[in-house]
Amino acid sequence: MRENGRAFDRIRLLPRVAVDVAGRTARTRLLGLPVPVPLAVAPMAYQTWLHPDGEVAAASAAAVAGVPFVVSMMASRTVEEVAATGAATVMQLYWLRDRGLFRELVGRAEAAGCVALMLTVDVPLLGRRLRDLRGGLVRPANVVAANLGRAGGGLDAVGGAGTSEVAAHTGVLFDPSLSWADVAWIRSVTRLPLVLKGILDPDDAALAVAAGVDTVVVSNHGGRQLDGAVATAVALPAVVDAVDGRCEVLVDSGVRGGVDVLKALALGATGVLVGRPLLWGLAAGGAAGAARVLDLIGEELHEAMALAGCPDVDSARRLRTSVAGGDR
Numbered sequence: 183m184r185e186n187g188r189a190f191d192r193i194r195l196l197p198r199v200a201v202d203v204a205g206r207t208a209r210t211r212l213l214g215l216p217v218p219v220p221l222a223v224a225p226m227a228y229q230t231w232l233h234p235d236g237e238v239a240a241a242s243a244a245a246v247a248g249v250p251f252v253v254s255m256m257a258s259r260t261v262e263e264v265a266a267t268g269a270a271t272v273m274q275l276y277w278l279r280d281r282g283l284f285r286e287l288v289g290r291a292e293a294a295g296c297v298a299l300m301l302t303v304d305v306p307l308l309g310r311r312l313r314d315l316r317g318g319l320v321r322p323a324n325v326v327a328a329n330l331g332r333a334g335g336g337l338d339a340v341g342g343a344g345t346s347e348v349a350a351h352t353g354v355l356f357d358p359s360l361s362w363a364d365v366a367w368i369r370s371v372t373r374l375p376l377v378l379k380g381i382l383d384p385d386d387a388a389l390a391v392a393a394g395v396d397t398v399v400v401s402n403h404g405g406r407q408l409d410g411a412v413a414t415a416v417a418l419p420a421v422v423d424a425v426d427g428r429c430e431v432l433v434d435s436g437v438r439g440g441v442d443v444l445k446a447l448a449l450g451a452t453g454v455l456v457g458r459p460l461l462w463g464l465a466a467g468g469a470a471g472a473a474r475v476l477d478l479i480g481e482e483l484h485e486a487m488a489l490a491g492c493p494d495v496d497s498a499r500r501l502r503t504s505v506a507g508g509d510r
């Protein structure tokens with residue numbers, strides 16, 4: 183988790199000068215949609231844990247900002263409630279042991295007007311989260327996975343030593359047998375654009391393209407899964423090369439401001455997903471707090487583009503970068 187931030191910090195930008203940036207714009211396309219800034223909100227579970235309105239407040243902020251909102255399969259408000267905010271909504275899915283429930287969720291996402299499906303591929307099981315274990319993390323009874331019906335409630339018996347309640351619950355639900363054949367099956371059962379989230383190796387990015395995926399997300403899950411996995415700012419360029427323009431490449435994990443977004447673009451990304459900062463805004467100030475976070479990142483990006491001599495997103499993607507040695 184720490185290395186994600188450090189890796190972005192180590193990227194150095196080579197600004198261009200005497201470029202007319204008076205009419206600059208960060209408008210571009212992301213997840214197949216026109217967006218005012220190249221970012222979307224990352225899928226994050228159980229947002230009513232942070233604020234009573236949860237995902238509905240966060241999605242309202244995304245709607246105001248005009249950026250897509252990815253609703254977690256483990257959201258504490260339903261995909262229908264989220265889509266009703268008017269935000270361009272992407273449904274995130276985990277591979278479930280219960281294939282009937284998985285199919286049902288795909289159908290609900292389509293019926294709710296979702297613009298894409300995002301399959302998260304880096305959670306065959308939940309990472310060993312030592313702070314969750316030491317703190318005895320247990321969901322409050324009123325925070326449930328609202329999309330999963332009876333399967334979305336908590337567990338009566340917590341998993342025991344070495345397992346948090348959340349890890350035990352997801353262990354019951356998630357199927358660790360996901361393979362590329364299953365990805366091909368998912369591709370075949372929906373006409374919605376398909377996003378694969380949690381790619382780090384360029385060979386996996388090439389396999390995703392071969393499976394007909396529309397977007398890959400270079401992600402180590404914000405450092406929550408495999409401790410010691412490569413930072414995304416380090417992994418991104420090789421994935422961009424492997425994909426070679428055949429699908430969109432988004433990146434998350436460690437993006438904390440507009441300069442990080444500019445660095446991601448300079449490294450070849452189509453755009454970024456914003457994770458924890460959105461939750462901090464939501465916890466501090468509900469929909470307004472989440473909206474302020476998205477505003478700030480957008481303002482910072484516009485300023486950084488001006489200072490780097492970038493009138494548009496394509497020129498940002500052509501900026502040169504270098505990597506500084508050591509930590510700051």
Ligand SMILES: Cc1cc2nc3c(=O)[nH]c(=O)nc-3n(C[C@H](O)[C@H](O)[C@H](O)COP(=O)(O)O)c2cc1C
Nearest residue numbers: 224225226227254302403404434435436437457458
């Ligand atoms: C509290 C929390 C819950 C998350 N829940 C999910 C989830 O349900 N599905 C998913 O694909 N990723 C989930 N993630 C990972 C995020 O989508 C994203 O990859 C990560 O937070 C990006 O890193 P950042 O927080 O450093 O920006 C979660 C992250 C956090 C912090």
Ligand SMILES: CC(C)CC(=O)C(=O)O
Nearest residue numbers: 227256305348352403406
């Ligand atoms: C409920 C969890 C599976 C959500 C998640 O992906 C996470 O906590 O990182």
